[in-house]
Amino acid sequence: MTAAIECAGVSKGFPGVRALDDVSLTVRPGTVHALLGENGAGKSTLIRILTGAERPDTGTVHIGGVPLRQHTPAAARRLGVRVLPQERHVAPDLSVGHNVLLDSLPRTALRTVSARRVQERAQQHLDALGVDLDARARAGDLTAAQQQLVELARTTARPAAVVVLDEPTASLAGDEVTVLFRVVRQLRDAGTALLYISHHLHEVFALADEATVLRNGRLVHRTPVAETDHDSLLRHIFDRDVAHVRLPRRPLPADAPVVLAARQVALPGGHRPLDVEVRAGEVLALSGPAGAGASELAACLAGVRTPAGGRVELGGARLGSRTAAARAGVGFVPADRKRDALLLERAIAENLLVGPAGRGALHRPVAARRTAWAALRAGRVKADDPGRPVRTLSGGNQQRVVFSRWLLAECRVLVLDQPTAGVDVGAKFDIYAQLLDLAAEGVAVVVVSSDYEEICALADRVLVLRDGDLVAEVDGAAATPDGLFALETAPTPEETAA
Numbered sequence: 001m002t003a004a005i006e007c008a009g010v011s012k013g014f015p016g017v018r019a020l021d022d023v024s025l026t027v028r029p030g031t032v033h034a035l036l037g038e039n040g041a042g043k044s045t046l047i048r049i050l051t052g053a054e055r056p057d058t059g060t061v062h063i064g065g066v067p068l069r070q071h072t073p074a075a076a077r078r079l080g081v082r083v084l085p086q087e088r089h090v091a092p093d094l095s096v097g098h099n100v101l102l103d104s105l106p107r108t109a110l111r112t113v114s115a116r117r118v119q120e121r122a123q124q125h126l127d128a129l130g131v132d133l134d135a136r137a138r139a140g141d142l143t144a145a146q147q148q149l150v151e152l153a154r155t156t157a158r159p160a161a162v163v164v165l166d167e168p169t170a171s172l173a174g175d176e177v178t179v180l181f182r183v184v185r186q187l188r189d190a191g192t193a194l195l196y197i198s199h200h201l202h203e204v205f206a207l208a209d210e211a212t213v214l215r216n217g218r219l220v221h222r223t224p225v226a227e228t229d230h231d232s233l234l235r236h237i238f239d240r241d242v243a244h245v246r247l248p249r250r251p252l253p254a255d256a257p258v259v260l261a262a263r264q265v266a267l268p269g270g271h272r273p274l275d276v277e278v279r280a281g282e283v284l285a286l287s288g289p290a291g292a293g294a295s296e297l298a299a300c301l302a303g304v305r306t307p308a309g310g311r312v313e314l315g316g317a318r319l320g321s322r323t324a325a326a327r328a329g330v331g332f333v334p335a336d337r338k339r340d341a342l343l344l345e346r347a348i349a350e351n352l353l354v355g356p357a358g359r360g361a362l363h364r365p366v367a368a369r370r371t372a373w374a375a376l377r378a379g380r381v382k383a384d385d386p387g388r389p390v391r392t393l394s395g396g397n398q399q400r401v402v403f404s405r406w407l408l409a410e411c412r413v414l415v416l417d418q419p420t421a422g423v424d425v426g427a428k429f430d431i432y433a434q435l436l437d438l439a440a441e442g443v444a445v446v447v448v449s450s451d452y453e454e455i456c457a458l459a460d461r462v463l464v465l466r467d468g469d470l471v472a473e474v475d476g477a478a479a480t481p482d483g484l485f486a487l488e489t490a491p492t493p494e495e496t497a498a
């Protein structure tokens with residue numbers, strides 16, 4: 001059978017790094033192939049080469065037996081390669097239906113064909129995928145996770161030989177993950193080859209037929225998934241045993257003062273305003289499905305969003321603007337780091353020092369460089385030169401830069417939205433240990449996470465949100481993934497009353 005993807009001897013170098021070194025990979029039609037490796041291993045570079053976004057230095061790529069001669073996205077698309085982008089690109093003012101068909105119809109058709117017909121056709125596709133969305137809705141009104149499903153529908157709106165999914169569950173919650181998995185299996189059964197990148201090994205065991213591991217740009221392991229196990233894959237990914245760091249649980253002192261407080265804060269869709277207090281040294285987790293209000297509440301607590309009603313206080317005083325909040329020692333790691341936290345074209349050092357910690361240091365190049373190196377080491381960022389643009393780092397290392405910025409800033413409060421999204425398993429435990437150290441030093445930490453295990457590992461207290469309301473408060477020591485899931489999906493008092 002002709003391979004759907006055949007890469008032979010692919011190498012790619014960037015200044016100072018060999019991102020891919022003589023990689024050969026074959027993926028058969030009708031299979032799901034997992035591509036694994038730690039942050040910076042070369043996964044995205046290989047994907048960019050397969051999808052025509054990057055040209056290999058040496059080596060060849062064949063799709064369905066046809067060589068990819070021109071290394072452009074259009075040429076790869078013509079051979080049937082589709083990629084579900086990591087970032088959402090929906091056109092907010094267009095309908096869901098128009099977004100779904102955006103790549104499948106000529107641009108003129110979108111202007112000349114009636115909206116109703118476009119939406120009907122898109123609705124058929126959404127229904128066939130089992131995606132519960134109205135094609136007539138405005139895309140900009142959807143939650144981030146729903147927009148990701150619109151992207152998925154767009155990616156699959158035309159028949160594809162190859163579909164590439166790069167960490168597709170990063171911004172999805174439980175229900176949407178189920179939809180995604182169903183679509184992946186549907187495509188596989190229809191003969192499409194799927195290349196699936198993930199740091200979550202349980203997804204690999206749930207979906208993939210084969211797995212390939214990259215390390216430092218080299219292909220180091222390839223195996224049928226049925227013939228391997230979790231620990232063996234981890235050993236190939238890291239070339240060492242990844243210790244499950246034993247996370248210390250320390251009792252929160254009874255007299256720890258309240259540092260941060262939300263007073264009568266109203267969240268979108270909520271029926272009752274919220275009162276939330278966070279004490280020095282406490283790790284407070286906010287849990288809830290996408291759209292529940294956890295991210296919005298975190299943004300209000302970090303001072304980057306003004307609540308529709310009520311106010312946020314830091315040390316008893318009203319929290320002002322975003323800049324004032326940062327200056328007062330409130331750090332924020334947003335979920336969308338590329339859009340909201342990084343200056344992609346600017347140097348890694350500058351990105352580390354844009355926070356309050358770096359004020360002044362930026363004008364003293366030697367001091368700036370020394371500080372940046374120290375921060376990179378503390379945050380275990382793999383970078384050979386802090387002078388390079390931050391966009392040249394792998395996704396997981398970019399996340400570590402944002403995290404390191406706040407380690408450097410010595411903040412009083414640190415608010416993090418999905419702190420370990422895109423981060424490999426090894427670094428994830430480092431980040432947990434560092435967050436607990438910060439809490440032990442008296443920093444108030446607020447974490448929004450869609451990963452129940454993460455919440456259970458970190459939190460002293462968990463607030464569960466639904467549709468903008470607080471539905472439960474759980475002691476962190478008693479929290480379990482099953483228990484949190486049950487609380488998030490139980491009917492709200494309003495639903496019970498209706």
Ligand SMILES: Nc1ncnc2c1ncn2[C@@H]1O[C@H](COP(=O)(O)OP(=O)(O)OP(=O)(O)O)[C@@H](O)[C@H]1O
Binds near residue numbers: 018037040391397
């Ligand atoms: N445009 C570029 N310029 C310089 N170096 C780059 C560029 N793109 C990637 N690299 C480097 O190539 C290496 C591989 O990066 P890549 O993004 O492929 O890793 P990855 O396996 O996808 O990691 P992650 O899991 O963090 O997304 C890294 O060292 C990265 O810094």
